[in-house]
Amino acid sequence: MRDDFSETTHFKMDKAQPRLLDNTGQGIVGAPLDRPDGPLKVSGTAPYAADVLPTGCLHGVLVRATISRGKVTAVDKGSLAGVEGVVDVITDPRMIRNPAQGMAGEAPVQTGDEVHYHGQPIALVVAESFETARDAAHRLKVTYEAEDGVAVTPDTAEQEVGDPDTAGDFNAAYDGAAVKVDLDYFSPSHVAAPMEPHAAVAEWTGNQLVLRSALQMVRFNKLEVADSLGISPDAVRILAPYVGGGFGSKLGIGPEAIAACIAAQKLGRPVRVVMSRQTVFDSVLRRSETAQRVRLGATKDGRIVALSHDDRVSNIQGEGFAEPVSQASQFLYGADGLSFQQTVARPAMTPSGSVRAPGEAVGMIAFEAAVDELAEKLGMDPLELRLKNIPDTHPMDGRPYSARRLADCLNDGAERFGWADRKMRREGDWLIGMGMASAARTNMLIESAARVRLTGTGAIVETDMTDIGTGTYAILGQIAAEMLGLSVEQVEVRLGDSDLPGASGSGGSFGASSAGSAVFMAAKTLREELAKRLGCEADDLTLSGGIARGGNVEKSLADLVDSEMVAEATIEGGKTAKESFSAGFGAHFAEVAVNEWTGEVRVRRMLGVMAMGRILNEKTARSQALGGMVWGLGSALHEEMMNDTRDGHVVTRDLANYHVASHLDVPRDMKVVFLEERDDEANPIQSKGIGELGISGAGAAILNAIAHATGKRVRTIPALPDRVIEAMES
The missing domain is CATH 3.30.365.10 (Aldehyde oxidase/xanthine dehydrogenase, molybdopterin binding domain)
Structure with missing residues (x-):
């Protein structure tokens, strides 16, 4: 008997890669296969965050600010004295924080007793039942020191004007253009409003925390939780096997999760916090409204020579995120002179962040639309x-x-x-x-890791990658099955557990490619070992139907794998991202x-x-x-x-x-x-x-x-x- 095989690899994307998946020959990758989690979801048996209630679980409801900006001066817990079933009111400053941006790499604003916008979570009422907690949250008396003259619209707020990002000489090109358009557009704020509201269930065992939550980026969220609570990441385990949509609103850790963790630790019992739909709208990151100015200049025959796309967006004071409005405008069409400038307004409104396709x-x-308006002025077909x-x-x-x-x-x-x-x-x-x-x-390709376990009868894929309704369970299973000569039914995919190898998370449309590449590389390592055991070169190996073929030799996987072969791979971007777009x-x-x-x-x-x-x-x-x-x-x-x-x-x-x-x-x-x-x-x-x-x-x-x-x-x-x-x- 051979010893079990276990290998860990790290791959950097430094050069163009061969198209191995074009030659594996099974036809599983790319096929329109059903999602393996589908039956659980349509039958209502997939356990979302709020569906898991540990024994003795308490319920928390967030209390939100009723002023635009200022400070909380007092929270009168005595105002709930007559409400039976109330356990506590949590006012720990660690929970009063603005939502983070997940992988953005910027610490969210720590607000303490400060209020930055109407609807900001400032306390948590914990009770034996949800209904009691909800009633008490409405009754709780809070006093404030409100600021006067607070700007609550982008037009009246402080304006931070950024430096232009340019290529060529836009002004000269625009001045010399034969045909010009100078246009203003406005879009309002948007909300993500995923089907599953934001929810968290926190449970402590000694100094170890288990947090079940609706989150998109578990690897990063684990670090955010640890940072918020002032504990080691090793003491945190996050479980998010099923997430009912996110669209960016669940990229980072939110107040419901931190509040649940703090309350559960203080009270010695599990605590569940679920946002109402109205709380999601009030206090979860919105897409910023935009005021946009597009200027285009062209020759009479329609060659664009000048291109400018300026915008104004908004966010609260101290938050670094700004909607990247002109992101695509900078690479879609060419011009002799290009210019892009962003202004950020700082009103007292719900913080803004990533919403689908920021x-x-x-x-x-x-x-x-501006390109079409230029076409109209030119008398030219927009196509x-x-x-x-x-x-x-x-x-x-x-x-x-x-x-x-x-x-x-x-x-x-x-x-x-x-x-x-x-x-x-x-x-x-x-x-x-x-x-x-x-x-x-x-x-984008974001650093991502995955582990693949291969036995003689099937495989297991393990990564903390999430499935927010996009089909991650299906896709990762297809990649492993294609690479290892298995059917998709022979592959089990385990997701959403921070104890598993850390993936990119779901966001920015990079999840499937990043996590999928990690699974691919781990399976590729297993293929190379199988080729060695078969006695052929890896390029000559064919895997299909549980049979390995190569070098005029044919063996079943059961003959080649004694007990279990394990490969873990991490992939990250490299030179190709710098050398090409x-x-x-x-x-x-x-x-x-x-x-x-x-x-x-x-x-x-x-x-x-x-x-x-x-x-x-x-x-x-x-x-x-x-x-x-x-x-x-x-x-x-x-x-x-x-x-x-x-x-x-x-x-x-x-x-x-x-x-x-x-x-x-x-x-x-x-x-x-x-x-x-x-x-x-x-x-x-x-x-x-x-x-x-x-x-x-x-x-x-x-x-x-x-x-x-x-x-x-x-x-x-x-x-x-x-x-x-x-x-x-x-």
């Missing part, structure tokens, strides 16, 4: 203008693109959608128009009908054509792309977070008042097409991010279609009926 989701709505201005290299730093099929996406989509037949027409009271936009989303590209097309009397907009059909590297699971990829397009539709037509201009509190505090696209708002004719692509310089599995590319540019295609139908522009989104009517009457 930057591109709102930046590309304005930027791609032709875009095709004409695709740069050879990154306009800002000169790096070559690693793999880019933007032109193919534009042309393919135009043909499929019937763009050549585009014309304004009328059907009774409805004005019909078509619009299009480019799609772009930067691609990787991004996903695509094109969105939309047809809308606009009622000339009511201003109602109905989206009749949408098409997204995308090139995003190797598709790991065609079904989950399509779902992600469609979901992004739906969000783009919602951003263009429905979503608008509103704040009271007197004290800054959120007015649209739930899904009854914050409108998202419903089934009847989404056209049945919504299609996604994936063009074949491999990005050898992105990662070893040649894949790219998917979900956020779907939203990037989708809203602009709808706005451009409205403009085509009506001949008028809506530059304040969403394009609500009254705004459409106002534009049509202007």
Whole structure:
């Protein structure tokens, strides 16, 4: 008998990688396979964070500030003396903190007794039942020292103007341009509002903490919890096997988790804290509103020579995150002179942070609408203008693109959608128009680790990577099965446990590629060992159906693996990210009908054509792309977070008042097409991010279609009926 095999490797992405997955021959990677966690979720048996109640579990409800800015001067616990079942009121300053940004690398603001915005969590009422805790939280008397004259809108708040980011001489190029547009756009704040509200269950055993929570980035969240509590990371275990959506709102640790941990330690009993939907809206990171200015200058034949995209966003004092509005604008089209400048306003509002496709989701709505407006002024087809201005290299730093099929996406989509037949027409009271936009989303490889255990009958994949509804369980199982000659049923995937190897987490559309590459590299190590045991070169090894073949030898895995072979791999970015630029590209097309009397907009059909590297699971990829397009539709037509201009509190505090696209708002004719692509310089599995590319540019295609139908522009989104009517009457 051989000794068990165990090996740990660290891989840095320093050069283009061979396409091993093109030669493994099983056809599992890329196939539209069902998600193995699907039956648990549709049957209601998948254990989400708030579903696990340890014996003796108490319930906590957050108390939130009712002033815009100032200090808490007293919390009157005596005001709850008559409420039976109240256990304690927790006012530990460690729990009064603004939500962190996960991997952002910046410590969140430690507020102590300070209040930075209306709705900020300031205390936790703990009781024997949730209902008692909720009632007591409303009754608790808190006194404040409120600041006077607090700015609660971005327009009236302090403005921090950043330095311009430039390439070439924008002013000279713009002054010399034959045709120019100078346009202003506005987008409101958005909320992520995932299906599962933010929740946490904390339980201590001695000095060891187990936290069950709805989190996206367990490896980073473990460190945040330890930092917040002032304990060693070794004393923290986080469990997040199922997360009901995140969209950026669960990247970092939040007040519900820290409050639960502090209360559980103090009281010696487990504590569960679940945010209500209104609390999620009030106190979880929002997407910043934006005020954007786009200036474009071109020659008469449509070559863009000057390109500028400036923006103003907001966040509270001390927070370093700022919505990267012009992120895609900096690499999508070329120009002789480019300039980008950001201003950050500091109002007393809910802190802002990453919400799905930070930057591109709102930046590309304005930027791609402005490109259309330039095309109109030139008398040029918007498709032709875009095709004409695709740069050879990154306009800002000169790096070559690693793999880019933007032109193919534009042309393919135009043909499929019937763009050549585009014309304004009328059907009774409805004005019909078509619009299009480019799609772009930067691609990243984030350090990630995974362990693969191989027996003679199957394999186990272990990583703390999360599945927030995106299909991680399916994808990682497919990669391991493809590499090891197994069926997906023979692979068990274990996720969301901080005791497992630390993965990238779910965010930035980098999760599948980063965690998937770690699984790939671990399985590759196992393949190399199997080749040695079979007596052939690794390149000659074929694994399929549990059989290894190579060098005219054939053996079953059971013959080659005595008990268990274990490989753990860590992957991180390297030289390829510095020497080339990787991004996903695509094109969105939309047809809308606009009622000339009511201003109602109905989206009749949408098409997204995308090139995003190797598709790991065609079904989950399509779902992600469609979901992004739906969000783009919602951003263009429905979503608008509103704040009271007197004290800054959120007015649209739930899904009854914050409108998202419903089934009847989404056209049945919504299609996604994936063009074949491999990005050898992105990662070893040649894949790219998917979900956020779907939203990037989708809203602009709808706005451009409205403009085509009506001949008028809506530059304040969403394009609500009254705004459409106002534009049509202007």
